[in-house]
Amino acid sequence: MQQNSQERRMMRRFDMRLPALVRLEDTREFHTETQNVSARGVFFYLDHTVQAGTKLEVTLTFPPHITLTDAVRVRFTARVIRVEHPLPSARIGTAALIEDYQFLRSSGAPDFLAALQKEWKANN
Numbered sequence: 001m002q003q004n005s006q007e008r009r010m011m012r013r014f015d016m017r018l019p020a021l022v023r024l025e026d027t028r029e030f031h032t033e034t035q036n037v038s039a040r041g042v043f044f045y046l047d048h049t050v051q052a053g054t055k056l057e058v059t060l061t062f063p064p065h066i067t068l069t070d071a072v073r074v075r076f077t078a079r080v081i082r083v084e085h086p087l088p089s090a091r092i093g094t095a096a097l098i099e100d101y102q103f104l105r106s107s108g109a110p111d112f113l114a115a116l117q118k119e120w121k122a123n124n
Helices: 110-122
Strands: 019-024 029-037 041-046 055-062 072-084 092-103
Touching (some): 041 072
Antiparallel strands (some): 019 055, 041 092
16 A cells, blocks of 8 residues: 555654664675664665565664663664665665664663654554
8 A cells, every 4th residue: 555755754754874784685784874764764875776675674773872871773674665766876775664673782771762662663
């Protein structure tokens, strides 16, 4: 079912350049950085084409200036929902819908983690 642009963008997006490790289903890995992140999705550029519908795993590290304590790593599974093909020599924009996530560090920023979990679960 196709969602209209208003529904797709009802979650607040944060322009964040965070280091990310993207792992495809076939276990290939790509290092990149996010362009923006929301509670339900992420956008980043890859040097490799992926198809809409592709399942992937993304690991992000939220730095101390965002969590207001220690760095927090989050791994999530996602599904590619949009691919932007610019000029042939440019990187490929990839938008993915977050389907599930896991915090890789249990200590650190409990308030930040609790707020992120609460927002994500409330909107899924």
